[in-house]
Structure formats: structure tokens, C-alpha cells
Amino acid sequence: AARGYRVFQLGGAPGVAQRAAERLQATHAGLIIAGTHHGFFDTDDPADVLAAIANADTDILFVGLGVPLQEHFVTRFRSQLAAKAILTCGGLFDFASGRLQRCPGWMTAAGLEWVYRLVLEPRRLWRRYLLDNGRYLWQLGVGIGRVKLWGH
Structure with missing residues (x-):
């Protein structure tokens, strides 16, 4: 957030990435969420999604489409993804939005x-x-x- 990077969040059910963006911006002052898009789109013809990412002047793209779809998507469209850095993040937006709760720490540790x-x-x-x-x-x-x- 401190460096002013523009973040785009791609994935989750409709509204989930947007809600995650709102919650993250509320807790991280200066975080720039340049755009969001849900994960329910035609991955064989993602022209509108690619355009949204490019139009947002994205620095960091988080792709949360689930394993292995997110990895296939990034690999297939890497040359068309207008972002300086691309990170796959699985179900991150579900947790960041509050739709799902993280498990207790002891379960993670175990x-x-x-x-x-x-x-x-x-x-x-x-x-x-x-x-x-x-x-x-x-x-x-x-x-x-x-x-x-x-x-x-």
C-alpha cells in the first residue's frame, strides 16, 4: 500500500472480490484496488476480463480461480495479462471478504x-x-x- 501499487483482484463468486477489496482497503490505508472481477467468466474467451485488467493500469494481479484453473489461466494468457506481477491466490477472496472464516490457528499449525x-x-x-x-x-x-x- 505504501508504494502505491495498483492491485486487481480476479476471482471468487460475484461480489466476493469487491467485498474483499472494500475490507482490505478499510484495514490497509492507501491500498489501491484498481479493479475487481468475479471468477465466473468464459476462460476460453476472456477478452472483457483482459480488457478490464489492462484498463485498470494494473501493477499486481491476484488470480483466485482455484487450483488448477488459475494456473492454467495465467499460463495460457500470460502475454495478454497487463500486469507487472501476477500471483495466484486460491480462495483468498473468500477469506478476505469474510464469506469464509479461517480455521483456528492450532489446526493450521497441525x-x-x-x-x-x-x-x-x-x-x-x-x-x-x-x-x-x-x-x-x-x-x-x-x-x-x-x-x-x-x-x-
């Missing part, structure tokens, strides 16, 4: 934030946490087993 989030949003997160992460851990275990077995 590595259990995912359990808290799963309880808060089971319909949205069950697949990611219970299927996708399980599949990844299985593949990781198989890979480690191969390395130990074959000594590579």
Missing part, C-alpha cells in the same frame, strides 16, 4: 486446515481432498517405492 475447509464446503472440496489428493499420494508412494526398490 496441518489440518484442509479438514476445516472440507467441513465448511463439502460439496465443493470433497473430490479434491478425498479423491484427487489420495490419487496423488498413491502415485507418490509408488514412485518412492520404485526409487527404493531399484536404487535410483
